[in-house]
Amino acid sequence: MSKNVIVIGGGIAGMESSAYLAAMGYNVTILEKEGKLGGHLLKWERLFPTKRHGKEVLEFLSQGISEHVSIIYHADIENIERKDQVFNVHLSKGTSLKADAVLIATGYETFDARKKEEYGYGIYDNVITSPDLEEIFLSGKGIRTASGKVPQRIGLVHCVGSRDEKAGNIYCSKVCCVTGVKQAIEIKEKLSQTEVYCFYMDMRMYGFHFEELYKEAQEKWGVYFIRGRLSESCENADGTIVVKVEDTLAGKPLKMTVDLLVLLVGFVPSEGTRKIGELLGLSFNSNRFIKSADEHTMSNVSSEPGIFMAGTCTSPRTIANTIMDARSAAATVASYLEGYNIEKRTIHRNLK
Amino acid sequence: MKDFGYTINKDRQINFDRTDKWIYEYLKKHEPSFKLCIGCGTCTATCSSGNFTDFNLRRLFTLIHRGYKLDMKDEITKCMLCGKCIMVCPRGVNTRNIILKINEVIENRKRKK
Amino acid sequence: MKNEGKKLIWKEYQKEIADNKYYYVRSCVRQNFFPGAETTFLRIMREVLEKDIYENPSHTTCTGIGYHSDIVPLDTAMTVVARQFAIMTESGYENLTPSCITSFGLYTEILDTWHHFPEVEQKIRGLLKKATGREFQIPKNLSHASDLIFKFRKEIAQKAKYTLINKNTGKPLKVVDHIGCHYAKMFPHKGVGGAEYPYVLAGMIEEWGGEVIDYPERRHCCGFGFRQYLVQANRGFSIACSQKKFESMAGYEPDMIITNCPGCPMFLDRWQYAISEMEGKVYGPDGKPIPVFTFEEVAGLVLGYDPWDIGLQVHQVNTEPLLDKIGITYDPEKKYNNKFGKSMGKPVIPESLCEAHGIL
Numbered sequence: 001m002s003k004n005v006i007v008i009g010g011g012i013a014g015m016e017s018s019a020y021l022a023a024m025g026y027n028v029t030i031l032e033k034e035g036k037l038g039g040h041l042l043k044w045e046r047l048f049p050t051k052r053h054g055k056e057v058l059e060f061l062s063q064g065i066s067e068h069v070s071i072i073y074h075a076d077i078e079n080i081e082r083k084d085q086v087f088n089v090h091l092s093k094g095t096s097l098k099a100d101a102v103l104i105a106t107g108y109e110t111f112d113a114r115k116k117e118e119y120g121y122g123i124y125d126n127v128i129t130s131p132d133l134e135e136i137f138l139s140g141k142g143i144r145t146a147s148g149k150v151p152q153r154i155g156l157v158h159c160v161g162s163r164d165e166k167a168g169n170i171y172c173s174k175v176c177c178v179t180g181v182k183q184a185i186e187i188k189e190k191l192s193q194t195e196v197y198c199f200y201m202d203m204r205m206y207g208f209h210f211e212e213l214y215k216e217a218q219e220k221w222g223v224y225f226i227r228g229r230l231s232e233s234c235e236n237a238d239g240t241i242v243v244k245v246e247d248t249l250a251g252k253p254l255k256m257t258v259d260l261l262v263l264l265v266g267f268v269p270s271e272g273t274r275k276i277g278e279l280l281g282l283s284f285n286s287n288r289f290i291k292s293a294d295e296h297t298m299s300n301v302s303s304e305p306g307i308f309m310a311g312t313c314t315s316p317r318t319i320a321n322t323i324m325d326a327r328s329a330a331a332t333v334a335s336y337l338e339g340y341n342i343e344k345r346t347i348h349r350n351l352k
Numbered sequence: 353m354k355d356f357g358y359t360i361n362k363d364r365q366i367n368f369d370r371t372d373k374w375i376y377e378y379l380k381k382h383e384p385s386f387k388l389c390i391g392c393g394t395c396t397a398t399c400s401s402g403n404f405t406d407f408n409l410r411r412l413f414t415l416i417h418r419g420y421k422l423d424m425k426d427e428i429t430k431c432m433l434c435g436k437c438i439m440v441c442p443r444g445v446n447t448r449n450i451i452l453k454i455n456e457v458i459e460n461r462k463r464k465k
Numbered sequence: 466m467k468n469e470g471k472k473l474i475w476k477e478y479q480k481e482i483a484d485n486k487y488y489y490v491r492s493c494v495r496q497n498f499f500p501g502a503e504t505t506f507l508r509i510m511r512e513v514l515e516k517d518i519y520e521n522p523s524h525t526t527c528t529g530i531g532y533h534s535d536i537v538p539l540d541t542a543m544t545v546v547a548r549q550f551a552i553m554t555e556s557g558y559e560n561l562t563p564s565c566i567t568s569f570g571l572y573t574e575i576l577d578t579w580h581h582f583p584e585v586e587q588k589i590r591g592l593l594k595k596a597t598g599r600e601f602q603i604p605k606n607l608s609h610a611s612d613l614i615f616k617f618r619k620e621i622a623q624k625a626k627y628t629l630i631n632k633n634t635g636k637p638l639k640v641v642d643h644i645g646c647h648y649a650k651m652f653p654h655k656g657v658g659g660a661e662y663p664y665v666l667a668g669m670i671e672e673w674g675g676e677v678i679d680y681p682e683r684r685h686c687c688g689f690g691f692r693q694y695l696v697q698a699n700r701g702f703s704i705a706c707s708q709k710k711f712e713s714m715a716g717y718e719p720d721m722i723i724t725n726c727p728g729c730p731m732f733l734d735r736w737q738y739a740i741s742e743m744e745g746k747v748y749g750p751d752g753k754p755i756p757v758f759t760f761e762e763v764a765g766l767v768l769g770y771d772p773w774d775i776g777l778q779v780h781q782v783n784t785e786p787l788l789d790k791i792g793i794t795y796d797p798e799k800k801y802n803n804k805f806g807k808s809m810g811k812p813v814i815p816e817s818l819c820e821a822h823g824i825l
Contacts, residue, residue, distance in 0.1 A: 114473065117661040123470035203390070215443070218387050222380075224417070227391060232661075234681035235466055237716050242681045247366060249391045249414040256368035354742040357697050361705035 006099040011039020013311025014105035019064020020330035031075035045137040106272035111161025151259035158200040162266030173266030188221040267316035300329040371419030395437035478659035483606035488558035492565030501776020505765040529567040551599035561604035566726035570647025611725035626769030629675030632792040637676040638720040642666035645726025682713035689728030707736040711748040718750035
């Protein structure tokens with residue numbers, strides 16, 4: 001009889017690892033809290049660096065969800081018990097499921113921009129976040145200010161809630177820089193006369209083709225990049241926003257009025273990641289994501305046997321990285337279920 | 353006006369909304385590679401002039417973009433037009449031609465006046 | 466602007482403010498700057514709110530002004546503050562209420578330092594004992610005088626004779642609130658509403674009928690900054706700070722400015738005169754300067770106190786236009802009389818800055 005794997009979370013990581021686990025002959029059950037698979041992918045219109053539509057990737061992922069994958073929607077996990085090698089997952093509706101391995105794919109949430117009080121999100125009408133802008137793109141509505149005008153100047157703020165110890169997050173969220181470049185280009189595609197300014201500390205264009213996208217933004221679309229982190233934004237009497245930065249390349253403080261300000265919010269572990277990690281008694285890393293057994297060699301392995309992780313519940317990742325990590329997780333889970341001793345190979349510390 | 357023994361300090365802040373970006377607008381059109389600068393400073397590191405004077409090409413480009421007031425003529429005369437900066441620029445900015453174009457736009461404006 | 470967003474932030478910064486029995490400590494400079502403010506505060510606390518508020522003549526400067534001017538070293542400042550605590554303890558009080566924002570900031574900073582470094586507190590206790598033989602208790606509650614007026618703003622509104630409403634138009638007066646830097650910027654959780662969107666004065670303005678103006682340079686310092694002002698050559702920096710604020714608020718046509726710090730009303734008031742002399746500019750609507758008040762003065766005004774009893778005659782920017790807008794009755798003839806009804810002499814500067822410079 002084939003073994004059962006429960007995958008918690010039906011976003012990118014959950015879907016792709018399920019596809020590979022099912023392909024290897026395991027019975028896979030995805031527990032999804034929403035009524036749909038796809039997670040954050042449902043909320044992003046186009047993806048960096050290719051500007052491909054998010055739904056294309058989602059459609060690809062869906063093809064992997066065969067009849068060997070069952071899905072429980074609106075799943076609310078109450079408790080997970082373990083007896084010997086078997087897990088018993090209890091849902092709030094009274095259902096219980098047995099599993100030989102649990103794969104956590106509970107992902108991230110975007111940083112709550114209201115925590116950066118000085119940027120005025122939730123207070124100033126013309127301050128929005130990168131997901132808000134995606135929602136505008138998805139809706140097909142035009143980009144407008146709160147009063148319905150075509151914005152003449154738009155600012156994008158990098159590192160909102162990332163690389164910011166005051167906001168509780170020392171880490172880089174990895175995707176916001178390139179998301180900013182992508183969104184800046186998309187704004188220019190729609191509103192060619194609008195000036196677009198990115199305020200950044202470093203342009204972290206580490207991914208393949210990211211730098212090309214950055215160059216395209218400058219060369220083809222005339223997007224401006226000002227190196228300096230926002231100290232605050234304020235609202236003018238007419239609802240426009242004044243931003244203050246140090247123009248670090250000029251060595252002077254600078255202020256500028258924008259009609260719309262977009263905050264590129266970073267990654268924080270999702271509520272589900274926190275909850276499931278705590279339910280299972282897992283360790284968390286210093287950034288509150290679930291801790292991997294080893295950062296280099298055991299990224300999918302948790303502190304408890306039979307429990308594995310995939311995707312952004314362990315750290316911020318791009319979609320490409322999440323898909324790779326999901327397949328890696330599937331291989332790790334399968335090896336465990338086939339009796340391969342994952343822990344046998346270990347890192348020898350302080351090798352001379 | 354009364355003399356109180358002090359005057360009101362000038363604001364150091366660049367008020368981007370009010371600066372005049374006429375040189376930048378000219379360069380954008382006549383030497384579009386200007387837009388590609390990423391402020392890395394390689395040009396300034398290698399600059400023959402910048403090693404002996406306060407000439408700073410990277411900073412000059414930034415200030416031109418922001419429309420900051422400078423004695424531009426005085427700035428560009430510090431350049432020796434040697435072209436080392438073009439050789440090192442990772443983005444292929446035609447730095448030497450930018451100096452020539454700055455001169456051109458200043459001369460144009462003078463003539464018009 | 467969404468006020469609900471601000472309210473969510475204000476919820477995060479609720480501070481405990483004692484209910485009664487306050488040990489009040491005056492500011493060193495306020496009695497010269499705006500002499501009526503502290504007296505008005507005590508009058509409101511005692512007569513209107515019927516609170517037990519006590520002050521002790523042995524109280525001295527907290528040395529905050531010297532500390533922030535690089536004159537008094539921290540150990541000295543801490544020992545002087547320890548003596549204030551000792552006098553409070555000896556007087557049988559536990560709730561400390563400083564009049565000055567910088568005192569409040571310094572007390573907060575010292576208490577926080579002692580919390581993190583108990584050995585420093587022990588050292589200071591030793592120094593105080595050695596120097597004066599005194600011992601002290603840490604205050605149970607530390608609230609600035611503006612925290613108290615904020616706490617009782619509704620009671621004041623109930624007993625108020627006037628509101629911050631323009632009686633001619635029926636519209637709320639547009640009020641700029643300026644918070645002293647040392648109130649919450651160093652320790653946001655010690656200020657009502659935090660440091661980014663402080664609620665301490667905004668709450669009073671709302672409660673008394675006015676409309677709060679949120680302008681871009683709201684967070685900027687008034688320019689007092691101690692060292693910047695104390696050295697004459699540096700005053701150009703100080704005045705430039707105030708001017709930055711005036712330039713930013715002018716477009717909102719504010720009727721008045723309200724402050725909670727000793728330095729801010731002084732500088733926002735006097736620098737308007739200096740700027741008008743130096744550049745011929747004024748920033749209020751209709752070519753008039755903007756009257757500047759302390760929160761105590763505003764509380765006194767809404768309660769119907771005589772403007773000359775609360776010290777409005779020492780303001781550089783005349784307050785009469787605002788009194789007229791509210792509909793407060795006053796006797797212009799008595800403006801420069803002392804409490805015995807005798808003339809104190811009039812200032813040399815003309816009645817209005819703008820008339821003086823032909824701006825009207």
